[in-house]
Amino acid sequence: MGHxxxxxxxxxxxxxxxxxxxxxxxxxxxSGGTGAGSTSSDLTMTWWGSDDRHNAYKKALKYFQxxxxxxxIRETYSGYEGFFDKFNTNIAGGSAPDLLQMDTxxxxxxxxxxxxxxxxEYVGESLDLTGFSKTLLAAGTVDGKLYGVPSGIGVNQLTxxxxxxxxxxxxxxxxxxxxxxxxxxSQDVHKKSGGKVYGVDDVGGGALQAFEVFAREHGQTFFSDxxxxxxxxxxxxxxxxxxxxxxxxxxxxxPPAITSAAHNDLTKNAVVIGKALFTFDIGVxxxxxxxxxxQLDFLPTPQGDGSGAREGNFxxxxxxxxxxxxxxxxxxxxKIMSFFAQDTTAIKDMQLYRGIPPTEKAxxxxxxxxxxxxxxxxxxxxxxxxxxxxxxDVLPAPAPPPQGADQxxxxxxxxxxxxxxxxxxxxxxxxxxxxxxxxxLGG
Numbered sequence: 241m242g243h244x245x246x247x248x249x250x251x252x253x254x255x256x257x258x259x260x261x262x263x264x265x266x267x268x269x270x271s272g273g274t275g276a277g278s279t280s281s282d283l284t285m286t287w288w289g290s291d292d293r294h295n296a297y298k299k300a301l302k303y304f305q306x307x308x309x310x311x312x313i314r315e316t317y318s319g320y321e322g323f324f325d326k327f328n329t330n331i332a333g334g335s336a337p338d339l340l341q342m343d344t345x346x347x348x349x350x351x352x353x354x355x356x357x358x359x360x361e362y363v364g365e366s367l368d369l370t371g372f373s374k375t376l377l378a379a380g381t382v383d384g385k386l387y388g389v390p391s392g393i394g395v396n397q398l399t400x401x402x403x404x405x406x407x408x409x410x411x412x413x414x415x416x417x418x419x420x421x422x423x424x425x426s427q428d429v430h431k432k433s434g435g436k437v438y439g440v441d442d443v444g445g446g447a448l449q450a451f452e453v454f455a456r457e458h459g460q461t462f463f464s465d466x467x468x469x470x471x472x473x474x475x476x477x478x479x480x481x482x483x484x485x486x487x488x489x490x491x492x493x494x495p496p497a498i499t500s501a502a503h504n505d506l507t508k509n510a511v512v513i514g515k516a517l518f519t520f521d522i523g524v525x526x527x528x529x530x531x532x533x534x535q536l537d538f539l540p541t542p543q544g545d546g547s548g549a550r551e552g553n554f555x556x557x558x559x560x561x562x563x564x565x566x567x568x569x570x571x572x573x574x575k576i577m578s579f580f581a582q583d584t585t586a587i588k589d590m591q592l593y594r595g596i597p598p599t600e601k602a603x604x605x606x607x608x609x610x611x612x613x614x615x616x617x618x619x620x621x622x623x624x625x626x627x628x629x630x631x632x633d634v635l636p637a638p639a640p641p642p643q644g645a646d647q648x649x650x651x652x653x654x655x656x657x658x659x660x661x662x663x664x665x666x667x668x669x670x671x672x673x674x675x676x677x678x679x680x681l682g683g
Contacts, residue, residue, distance in 0.1 A: 282314040283569045285576070287341035288323040293593040300589040304579050311572050331355060334566070339573040342388050342562040344379045348640040350562075351382040357565040358385040362574045368582045371599030373629055378637050379557025389577045390557025392595020395624045396449045396541045397617075398440075399524045401517040403535035408432040412537065415623060418549070419454075419483065419542045422518070426492035429517050435491070440518035441502065441510040442493040442660065444484030445653030449554075449638075450520045450541060454480055456635050457544040457552035463681075467642025470677050474670050481659055481666045488660060496660035503653060506531055525617065536613050538620040540627070551631035553624055554638065558595030596621040644680040651676055 287297060294317050301313055316337070318326075324346065330336045342350070350356050363369055363386065369377065372390070380388030405412060410428055413421060426439020443450040452462045454476070461471035487493040494510050502508040506523050510516035512532045518539075525536050543549045561580065563573040580586050580594075587602045588609070596618050597603045603618060610618065628634060655673045658664040664672070 282312045283339065283572050283576075284314045284316070284337040285339040285573075286316040286318075286323075286327075286337045288318055288320045289341075289593070296590050296593045300580065300583075300586040301576075303585050303589070304576060304583075308575065311575070313576075331564075336564045336566055338567040338569040339561060339563055339576060341391075342380075342560040344388075344390075344394075344557050344560060345640050347380060347388050347560060347562065348382045351385070351387040354565055356387040357563040357567065357570045358387055359389075359563060359570070359574055359577075360386050362571070366571065367574050367578045370582065371601050372581070373555075373625070375555050375629060375637060376557055376598055376625075380560045380562070388557075388560030388562040389581055390560055390598050391580070391590075392558035392592075392598050393621050393625050394556040394558045394595060395621045396453055396520075396553060397522050397620055397624070398539045398541065399511065399519050399522055400537045400539055401511055401532070401534040402537040404437070404517045405429075408437075413539060415540055415620070417539065417542050418545045420545050422542045423483075423487060423490070423492055426487065426518070427490050430491045437514065438494045438510065438516045439492045440487075441516050441520060442484055442488065442496070442499040442656070443520045444481055444487075444660065445499070445503075445656035446649060451477075451480055451652065452638065453541040453552040453554075454544075455552070456554065457550050459550060459635070461635065461638060463639070463642055463645070463648075465639065467639070468681050470648075470674065470681070474674060477673070478666060478670055481656065481669070484656065485659065485666065496657055499660065500657055525613065537616050540620070540624050551628060551634040553628055554634070555625050555628050556637055557598070592618070642681065647680045648677055651680070 285301070287293070289297075297317070298315060301315065305311060305313060324343070327336065327340065336355070342356070347356070351358075359367060367389070369389070376390050376393065377386065379390045379394075380386055400412070402412060408429060410425065410432060413425055422440060429437055429439040446452070449462075455462060455472040458472070458476050460473065460476055463469070464471045484493065488495065493499075494515050498508075498510055498513075498515055502510060502521075506512065506521065509519055509521055509524055509531075511519040511521075511524055511534070520541070524531060525538075540553055543552065561573075561577045563570045563577075567573065580590065581598070582601075584605060587597060587605050590597075591606050591609070592614060597606060600622070603622060607615060607618070651673060655664075655669050659666055659669050
């Protein structure tokens with residue numbers, strides 16, 4: 241159902257940062273701004289996604305045009321690959337779309353290059369953002385201005401083979417669980433299965449934002465605010481790697497060969513191949529539904545141990561809808577953003593195809609039409625969102641990742657593998673990681 245972001249998608253998104261990095265030369269090729277979509281009087285709108293997402297958008301937009309006959313929309317859509325390459329080409333040629341689906345990882349770069357239109361002046365007027373939390377709106381906010389309306393709640397969840405737990409006679413963990421609880425139940429899984437199944441996949445390499453959540457529990461970020469340095473300390477990364485070294489020693493997570501094979505290949509994920517019951521890769525239940533027949537459920541990333549544990553989880557905005565600054569149709573684009581945010585028909589048409597809906601109103605509207613797994617998925621996203629909003633000492637949501645982030649994430653993964661395979665000690669790999677990361681980020 242395209243409502244979550246797999247690790248593979250995360251890396252595709254990260255590599256999109258390099259695409260955005262070519263934006264400066266694309267803009268310099270322009271000899272001034274011509275109006276977006278200037279070859280047609282229609283409002284041009286573009287997005288990426290699955291066929292299900294395409295069909296949902298088209299159905300909702302047809303209804304919008306029936307209610308707003310003066311706004312004619314010309315739709316273009318594709319998969320993610322090449323989407324921003326084409327967008328950059330259109331910018332350079334003066335034919336950028338009026339309205340587009342924007343990647344949260346790229347919004348800051350496009351906003352700062354003057355490609356996107358700030359839309360604050362419309363909020364409370366033609367743009368109704370009732371029910372959107374400040375935390376969620378931060379996903380579309382750059383330097384204090386709003387450049388995009390979030391489509392949904394993005395959270396970091398574990399996907400759990402619930403039926404597998406039940407078959408072993410193990411209870412489903414409480415969502416207020418800790419890293420110690422994860423270690424304990426993972427050991428129980430291995431023992432109860434007679435050594436055939438491990439508890440959880442090895443994320444010492446930081447699958448999705450697992451390590452980022454851990455660092456935030458220590459009051460640290462993955463990247464510095466300016467994106468030029470690593471934001472966490474060597475002590476924090478050492479604790480993380482020591483935790484996963486112990487997990488491997490206890491047979492609580494799989495050996496490194498299984499971890500290596502699953503890198504960027506969901507079909508080899510430990511839960512999918514029946515070698516684990518917990519996975520940090522939410523792509524197992526994402527685009528197109530589930531890639532395993534197991535009955536699935538969901539949990540937050542564990543918390544630090546102790547009553548004073550700091551909240552490390554965070555909420556992001558899924559994808560955004562943004563207007564381009566060169567467009568002469570920004571006001572009409574904003575009406576469409578408001579339509580998708582608040583209209584009952586649009587909300588029901590989109591279901592989970594752009595993420596877990598961003599407001600409680602929207603989540604309640606679609607709940608009755610969801611299957612049981614989707615309901616559990618949405619309920620847990622809602623639970624995490626509310627917990628984060630209530631936390632007294634939570635860091636702001638991470639800023640969009642800097643250029644080079646994909647190299648850093650892969651370096652973290654490969655570093656963990658080097659330790660797991662016994663090629664490097666944790667101490668030696670720590671020094672190498674920070675040296676190489678500094679070289680990538682230029683800090």
